[in-house]
Amino acid sequence: MKILLKKDGEKFFVRDDSRDYHTKYGFIKSADMKKGGIASTNTGTQMAVIKPSFIDLLGKISRAPQIIPRKDVGIIIAETGIGKSWKVVDAGTGSGALAFMLANIAKEVTSYEIRGDFYKIALSNKESIGLRNLKLKNKDIYLGIDEKNIDLATLDLPEPWKAIEPAGKSLKTGGFLVSYSPTVPQVMDFVSALRQNPAFVYLKAIEILEREWEVEDRKVRPMSQQIGHSGFIIFARKV
Ligand code: SAH
DSSP states (O other): OEEEEETTSOEEEESOTTSOEEETTEEEOHHHHHHOEEEEOTTSOEEEEEOOOHHHHHTTOOOOSOOOOHHHHHHHHHHHTOOTTOEEEEEOOTTSHHHHHHHTTSSEEEEEOSOHHHHHHHHHHHHHHTOSSEEEEOSOGGGOOOOOSEEEEEEOOSSGGGGHHHHHHHEEEEEEEEEEESSHHHHHHHHHHHHHOTTEEEEEEEOOOOOOEEEETTEEEEOSSOOOOOOEEEEEEEO
């Protein structure tokens, strides 16, 4: 697969570069795509021909439920210091966005999803991204985690407090438990359950606000459409 990248950031995904590819800016010859570098359409629009990177493929996945925004994934990575030797468990998989981002860094990731239909979507997304260190399970995480001695558990679940016990049994001492929830009552119940559990120390709950700006000649200002709210992120450690 190849990507045609226009100067203004517009992207075209080319599944089959053995044939000419038609865009609204004219067509690019198959031979030019195979050469790579800068190619020109028959009407003179220049495009860079590149191999899709992880983040390009992630942008193309099929979406089942709401996926976690990148601003929130970023803080999970930064606050836990997840590294290439880490074993991670994640739930629920949903379309797999968080699991893919974690598997792009960690040694191995296992992600649990209770719904068969979402599990299948995530499996096919995994195929298209091509991550070999990610295992998907069609299982209820509240009933237990098979993996042991893990460094990090990430929860994006309606009732994350039900996964605290299983996570406690699977995390290594010093390992991180991170939960992502959109509403305040979920944060309250999760933190209160953490505080009652001697196996965990509660660290903090945070919210990340990102404001993208439009920068176009002298029209330089915050974009009028932004993510208003996504979720709160709660951090704890196994002691
Ligand atoms: N983090 C995902 C989105 C998860 S949405 C992403 O970034 O794409 C929450 C998911 O949790 C849903 O798919 C839901 O079916 C799943 N889920 C709910 N309860 C669960 C449970 N007990 N065990 C495993 N998955 C569960």
